[in-house]
Amino acid sequence: MPVLHVENVRKSYGGSSFALDGVSFSIEKGEFVAIIGPSGAGKSTLLRCINRLIAVTSGTVSVDGTDVTKVSNSGLRILRRTVGMIFQHYNLVNRLTVIENVLHGRLGYKSSLSGTFGLFSHAEKMRAYELLQAVGLSEQIYQRCGQLSGGQKQRVGIARALIQDPTLMLCDEPIASLDPNAAKIVMDTLRDINQRLGITVVANLHQVHAAREYAHRIIGVNAGKVVFDGPPSLLTLEIIQQIYGSEAQDLMLAEGELHA
Amino acid sequence: MTPPTQMSLPRRPFDRSIALMRFIVVLLFVLTLYGFTALETGGVNMADAWSMLADNAATLFFRPALANVTVSELLVSLGVTIGLGFLTTVFGAVIGFGLALASALNIAPVWLSVLVKGFTAIVRAIPTVLWVLIFAVSAGLGSVAAVLGMTFHSAGYLIKAYAESFEDVDAGSIEALRAGGADWWHIVGQVVTPSAMPALISWTFLRFEINFSTAIAMGAAAGAGGIGFDMFMASGFYLNIREMGAFTYAILIFAVIMELIATRLQTRQTHR
Amino acid sequence: MRSFDFLMRQRLAVGLVFLGILIASYVAVVVTEYDVVKGFQSIPKAVIWSSENFYPDEKSLKRLPKIIAKMQETLVTAVTATTCAAFVGFLVAILGANATRPHWVFSIVSRAIASLFRNVDVSAWSLILLFSFGQSMFTGYLALFFVTFGFMVRMLMETIDLSSADTIEALRATGASPSAVITQSVIPTCMPQFVSWTLFMIETNIRSATLVGILTGTGIGNLFDIYYKSLNYHAASLVIVVIVIAVLLIESVSNAIRRVVLQ
Numbered sequence: 076m077p078v079l080h081v082e083n084v085r086k087s088y089g090g091s092s093f094a095l096d097g098v099s100f101s102i103e104k105g106e107f108v109a110i111i112g113p114s115g116a117g118k119s120t121l122l123r124c125i126n127r128l129i130a131v132t133s134g135t136v137s138v139d140g141t142d143v144t145k146v147s148n149s150g151l152r153i154l155r156r157t158v159g160m161i162f163q164h165y166n167l168v169n170r171l172t173v174i175e176n177v178l179h180g181r182l183g184y185k186s187s188l189s190g191t192f193g194l195f196s197h198a199e200k201m202r203a204y205e206l207l208q209a210v211g212l213s214e215q216i217y218q219r220c221g222q223l224s225g226g227q228k229q230r231v232g233i234a235r236a237l238i239q240d241p242t243l244m245l246c247d248e249p250i251a252s253l254d255p256n257a258a259k260i261v262m263d264t265l266r267d268i269n270q271r272l273g274i275t276v277v278a279n280l281h282q283v284h285a286a287r288e289y290a291h292r293i294i295g296v297n298a299g300k301v302v303f304d305g306p307p308s309l310l311t312l313e314i315i316q317q318i319y320g321s322e323a324q325d326l327m328l329a330e331g332e333l334h335a
Numbered sequence: 336m337t338p339p340t341q342m343s344l345p346r347r348p349f350d351r352s353i354a355l356m357r358f359i360v361v362l363l364f365v366l367t368l369y370g371f372t373a374l375e376t377g378g379v380n381m382a383d384a385w386s387m388l389a390d391n392a393a394t395l396f397f398r399p400a401l402a403n404v405t406v407s408e409l410l411v412s413l414g415v416t417i418g419l420g421f422l423t424t425v426f427g428a429v430i431g432f433g434l435a436l437a438s439a440l441n442i443a444p445v446w447l448s449v450l451v452k453g454f455t456a457i458v459r460a461i462p463t464v465l466w467v468l469i470f471a472v473s474a475g476l477g478s479v480a481a482v483l484g485m486t487f488h489s490a491g492y493l494i495k496a497y498a499e500s501f502e503d504v505d506a507g508s509i510e511a512l513r514a515g516g517a518d519w520w521h522i523v524g525q526v527v528t529p530s531a532m533p534a535l536i537s538w539t540f541l542r543f544e545i546n547f548s549t550a551i552a553m554g555a556a557a558g559a560g561g562i563g564f565d566m567f568m569a570s571g572f573y574l575n576i577r578e579m580g581a582f583t584y585a586i587l588i589f590a591v592i593m594e595l596i597a598t599r600l601q602t603r604q605t606h607r
Numbered sequence: 608m609r610s611f612d613f614l615m616r617q618r619l620a621v622g623l624v625f626l627g628i629l630i631a632s633y634v635a636v637v638v639t640e641y642d643v644v645k646g647f648q649s650i651p652k653a654v655i656w657s658s659e660n661f662y663p664d665e666k667s668l669k670r671l672p673k674i675i676a677k678m679q680e681t682l683v684t685a686v687t688a689t690t691c692a693a694f695v696g697f698l699v700a701i702l703g704a705n706a707t708r709p710h711w712v713f714s715i716v717s718r719a720i721a722s723l724f725r726n727v728d729v730s731a732w733s734l735i736l737l738f739s740f741g742q743s744m745f746t747g748y749l750a751l752f753f754v755t756f757g758f759m760v761r762m763l764m765e766t767i768d769l770s771s772a773d774t775i776e777a778l779r780a781t782g783a784s785p786s787a788v789i790t791q792s793v794i795p796t797c798m799p800q801f802v803s804w805t806l807f808m809i810e811t812n813i814r815s816a817t818l819v820g821i822l823t824g825t826g827i828g829n830l831f832d833i834y835y836k837s838l839n840y841h842a843a844s845l846v847i848v849v850i851v852i853a854v855l856l857i858e859s860v861s862n863a864i865r866r867v868v869l870q
């Protein structure tokens with residue numbers, strides 16, 4: 076059974092055009108999949124349809140065999156806690172400390188009452204501490220998130236997702252706001268999670284070279300449709316041009332420099 | 336991957352900001368509890384008063400009617416109140432602009448800035464109604480005292496707001512002109528005023544909304560005329576709640592229109 | 608050539624705006640029957656009169672304990688009304704903000720309520736409330752509560768939407784319950800702004816409470832009114848001195864708090 080199965084998903088934000096226009100694919104356990112495409116192609120929309128932060132207009136999405144589009148509210152909470160998510164702008168509570176933000180990843184496992192009052196067990200706190208050590212932030216656990224650098228914030232985001240014990244990890248442009256050094260650390264961490272913990276990773280990426288380097292499989296999206304689905308080795312210049320349309324020129328230049 | 340036994344978390348260091356915030360919240364809570372014990376109700380039966388308020392509110396909002404003034408008199412009253420608000424905003428803006436130039440730290444000398452800021456802090460600390468009453472002693476109750484008193488407070492407010500807007504102007508662009516040999520007037524005219532203009536406009540507009548409210552209050556509490564005085568009469572003299580309703584609607588309609596314009600101004604600015 | 612045209616047109620527009628303001632001011636002078644000449648004459652007159660009569664003398668100092676007691680009464684009314692309104696306002700703002708509302712209908716209702724309570728001036732509320740609650744501190748408390756409530760709902764709705772939309776999305780994605788999203792993300796994110804607005808409204812309400820006091824016959828406003836009407840200007844000026852000291856003190860304390868809390 077695939078970890079994620081998306082079938083004929085369409086999404087319209089009202090109006091006549093579709094942000095997603097009949098998207099289908101399946102992802103097996105342990106894959107590292109990159110989704111690439113030009114700005115406005117529907118990558119973020121697609122990712123948010125997977126954990127129903129956005130409701131699809133038609134089609135089905137199943138995670139671990141559960142149909143996300145039909146599940147009840149309480150079922151949705153149970154489903155979401157097994158799906159970790161990290162964001163381009165990290166989406167951390169800047170006023171709270173690093174460890175408090177990581178513990179937020181446990182809220183899906185809590186009753187409304189203990190979640191509301193933020194009552195976390197000693198074991199959960201220790202687990203948060205270990206995860207922070209693992210991502211290299213053991214020194215900063217009581218620092219406020221607002222005071223961290225972008226790369227550090229994204230690692231807090233990763234720790235928050237990992238403490239959920241996810242089977243699937245969704246990453247929406249995880250490195251788009253980072254400098255190359257920090258970006259490499261974050262991508263290496265994601266690879267590590269994928270290889271050592273066997274967590275399936277689906278990442279929207281804006282950088283073709285990063286997708287090539289880290290992913291087993293690349294899905295190209297343009298105007299809400301899947302236009303490429305295959306291993307990085309099959310991603311030729313023509314196909315990149317197909318995926319990116321008019322944006323391709325700039326990308327190709329950047330890629331050219333990279334390969335030169 | 337299992338952790339070594341009994342590893343413990345490091346201790347959490349003290350966070351001044353969070354501690355202070357908690358302290359403030361607790362302090363305000365205690366003060367509020369004390370406030371409730373101290374709040375005297377003038378021997379009014381609370382249950383009766385609340386049910387009466389509900390009745391009154393229903394009459395006020397659902398059966399408004401004029402009795403002691405005509406529609407045209409109501410419009411004139413509203414015009415007087417708007418006029419008071421407008422005039423004091425214009426006066427306040429003119430004085431505010433001049434003195435803000437004298438108190439913005441990036442264009443004025445420090446001693447002058449401290450002097451003006453200190454003076455305006457005191458002007459602002461005195462409630463508008465007291466300013467009006469002070470002027471009323473020599474000018475008599477009426478529009479002269481109201482305009483003067485409201486202008487004082489209005490100017491005090493705008494001096495501070497304008498000065499802060501001037502101080503937000505990019506220091507680099509002032510420096511660039513200064514390096515080119517521009518004098519003080521050039522800097523004020525070519526950099527500071529144009530850059531701060533959107534902020535000045537929105538502060539002025541905000542102050543006009545405040546001055547409109549204040550003009551109502553001055554009519555009610557300091558004999559300044561206008562719709563505030565009409566309300567005062569309807570409330571204290573004729574005891575006519577339905578007429579209060581008509582006045583309330585007149586105020587509401589004007590205020591909501593102002594709010595809509597302000598929102599439009601704001602979105603236009605942020606889109607620029 | 609074109610830029611010259613543009614500059615000319617801009618000058619013309621600015622000129623027209625100023626002309627418009629001038630005309631409107633003239634109309635306002637006529638409507639309000641404001642006597643410009645008398646206005647200018649009154650300023651020096653007021654200054655001279657104040658320096659001769661409007662200062663605390665030795666006799667008025669005996670009234671200081673009473674003035675301070677009334678000031679305290681007014682402060683307590685202002686603080687109590689503000690904190691209660693801020694608290695209730697926060698709850699309504701959470702229900703109404705786009706990022707946290709249970710249903711879009713709540714947004715419209717919250718916005719309408721906020722607009723109603725804020726846009727009817729505090730003096731008008733006082734006059735309305737006098738009908739049912741009579742002349743008492745409680746009437747003033749309610750009037751201040753209403754206006755502050757309206758203000759807080761509007762400001763906090765904006766704050767919630769501007770500052771916590773991102774983290775709300777992240778916590779929803781972890782499967783957190785709606786109430787946990789609010790306590791773990793919305794409240795910590797908005798708390799500093801909330802405290803800051805509350806302090807701001809306390810400052811404003813101390814001044815408003817003076818006005819409300821004149822209308823409802825309570826607190827420092829009423830005391831001023833009594834001295835003023837009995838032509839006891841020395842005592843009236845002492846009241847003003849006490850108000851100025853209290854307001855400046857509270858302003859500087861709350862500025863200091865704001866600096867630390869907002870960092």
Ligand SMILES: Nc1ncnc2c1ncn2[C@@H]1O[C@H](COP(=O)(O)OP(=O)(O)OP(=O)(O)O)[C@@H](O)[C@H]1O
Nearest residue numbers: 088093094112113114115116117118119120121281
């Ligand atoms: N909340 C929304 N309301 C209306 N339209 C939206 C909304 N979110 C996205 N869209 C539209 O849907 C389309 C897809 O947007 P989406 O954000 O998914 O693209 P993306 O591939 O993530 O782009 P980017 O690389 O810029 O993040 C775009 O045309 C966008 O304008």
Ligand SMILES: [Mg+2]
Nearest residue numbers: 118119120248
């Ligand atoms: Mg996106």
